[in-house]
Amino acid sequence: METFFSELWIARDALMEGFVRTIEASVVSILIGTALGLLIGIVLVYGPLVVRLLCRAYVDVMRGTPVLVLILASFYIPSVVGLHLSAFQAGLLALILFCGAHIGEIVRGALQSIPPGQTEAARSIGLTFPQILTYVLLPQALRSILPTWINTGAELVKASTLLSVIGVGELLLKTQEIVGRNFMTLDFYLFAGLLYLLVNLGIEQAGKALERRVAVR
Amino acid sequence: MSKSISRILMGLGALVMAVGAIDAVQAQTSSKLQEVLQRGKLIVGTGSTNPPWHFRDEKGQLAGFDIDIAKIIAKGLFNDTNKIEFVTQASDARIPNITTGKVDITCQFMTVTAARAQQVAFTLPYYREGVGLLLLKGGSYANYDALKAAGDKVTIAVLQNVYAEEMVHQALPEAKVDQYDSVDLIYQALNSKRADAAATDMSSLRWFMKQNAGRYQDAGYAWNPQTYSCAVKLGDPDWLNFVNIALREAMLGVEFSEYKASFERWFGEAPPEPKIGFPSELR
Known part of the structure; x- marks a missing residue:
């Protein structure tokens, strides 16, 4: 145990760097992915046919492909056409596209579960479509979106470990590097696992607090 | 009238020749060697989890025999071992990162096999x-x-x-x-x-x-x-030749002291000294 703590102290900077990278990748991809997903979800329900079909194809491809394949594809395919993304940029791109598709599907389901009477009533008092969305539909959809959205966030934190495959120095790769040096396999993987668990427990608690905040009373 | 036409023709001719000259210059600079020199740093693909080959030391810096080999090549290019950007990659990314041009060279304890030599060009070996x-x-x-x-x-x-x-x-x-x-x-x-x-x-x-x-x-x-070698993209003899010269002279020539120091540091024993006199590798 003592050797573990002294090794932990030596590795503190590397672990911190990896942890920050993990958080950075997760937060950025959740935020941008959510914005993208919101747009996709709205288009999936209300968009014109052609755009709707394109979005459907995007969502189906992203949801039907393993994240690892998405990450490798966004790392290699752009460089074939001459666009050189860094490993971190490529990884973010994959996570954003993955997140966007999942959120899109969640938003679609939430919007479609709202009774059509709501839209009809809003229209009859003269609201425009953007107004109906912002004042009537999205606030109601939010309640059914939240639990699955939190779940997707936790999934993304875990999916960010796959970025280690393309050489992004996030928590898992940093842990592998430390284990490669000091051979304390079990100790450091357990420690990394604990950190991931803490992050996801944090997300879950924040989500629950938010759900209580928007609950119908 | 005919004078002005001939002038235009001459002008066109000069333009064509100028374009041709630019093409020729571009053909010369199309080797990875020129590209790297112009960029001012070498992009090396390697790993970060396998001592004594490539790993992060306690300060978080990449270290190991593969890293030192890359530094020898960078020294040959820029006379500066620090002009390197390391791209950390998993072992199975070694070949794709070369073929898609993500890295200039891979030095990552890569075993030479005939099957792999169909996809990438191997340099001279630096360890067995x-x-x-x-x-x-x-x-x-x-x-x-x-x-x-x-x-x-x-x-x-x-x-x-x-x-x-x-x-x-x-x-x-x-x-x-x-x-x-x-x-x-x-x-x-x-x-x-x-x-x-x-x-x-x-x-x-x-x-x-x-x-x-x-x-x-x-x-x-x-x-x-x-056999372990570095690997570069197929079809660029100038770049391959440059790397080979840099490696050969590290193992047998002017940079031997660097190679020897690194070999001793990571493997705990000295490599055989090159024999002075006739270059024995040509026997």
Whole structure:
């Protein structure tokens, strides 16, 4: 145990760097992915046919492909056409596209579960479509979106470990590097696992607090 | 009238020649060598989890024999070992990162095989890996001969692999083979005397002995050769030739002291000195 703590102290900077990278990748991809997903979800329900079909194809491809394949594809395919993304940029791109598709599907389901009477009533008092969305539909959809959205966030934190495959120095790769040096396999993987668990427990608690905040009373 | 036409024609001719000249210059600079020199840094693909080849030291800096080889090449290019950008990659990304141009060169304990040589161009080799046997100092068996003489009474710990059992039996035909799924476990098996010897790469073995001075010894037999080379993209002879010259002169010429220092640092023994006089590699 003592050797573990002294090794932990030596590795503190590397672990911190990896942890920050993990958080950075997760937060950025959740935020941008959510914005993208919101747009996709709205288009999936209300968009014109052609755009709707394109979005459907995007969502189906992203949801039907393993994240690892998405990450490798966004790392290699752009460089074939001459666009050189860094490993971190490529990884973010994959996570954003993955997140966007999942959120899109969640938003679609939430919007479609709202009774059509709501839209009809809003229209009859003269609201425009953007107004109906912002004042009537999205606030109601939010309640059914939240639990699955939190779940997707936790999934993304875990999916960010796959970025280690393309050489992004996030928590898992940093842990592998430390284990490669000091051979304390079990100790450091357990420690990394604990950190991931803490992050996801944090997300879950924040989500629950938010759900209580928007609950119908 | 005809004068102005001929002037226009001459002007056009000059333009065509100028464009041709630019093309020729571009053809010259299309080698990776020119590209790297113009960029001012070398992009090297390597790993970060395998000492003594490529790993992060306690300060978080990449270190190891592969890293030093890359530095020797950078020194040849810029006379500055720091003008390198390392791209960390998994072992299975070594070939795709070269073929898609993500890295200029890969130096990542890459075993040369004829099948791989169809996809990438290998440079001159800089190390030949083999498998060796690690023993506890003062244990029941003193060396390879003692292990071999003991027949089926010895147990060998080895990293799990499809060929692991066959590989150990090439050296010790009757030995019992215990497979473990990580390197630290095979060392633990040896420490706890569950195994009489651990079979592992010679480089890892020497590194481990150096890290734990006085506790272990090498059984003195190595087999299963594998040649390690850097790799570059196929079809660029100028770049390949440059890297080859840089490596050759590190192993046999002016940069030998650098190669030797690195070899001693990571493998704990000196490489053979180049013989002065006739360049023996041409015999």
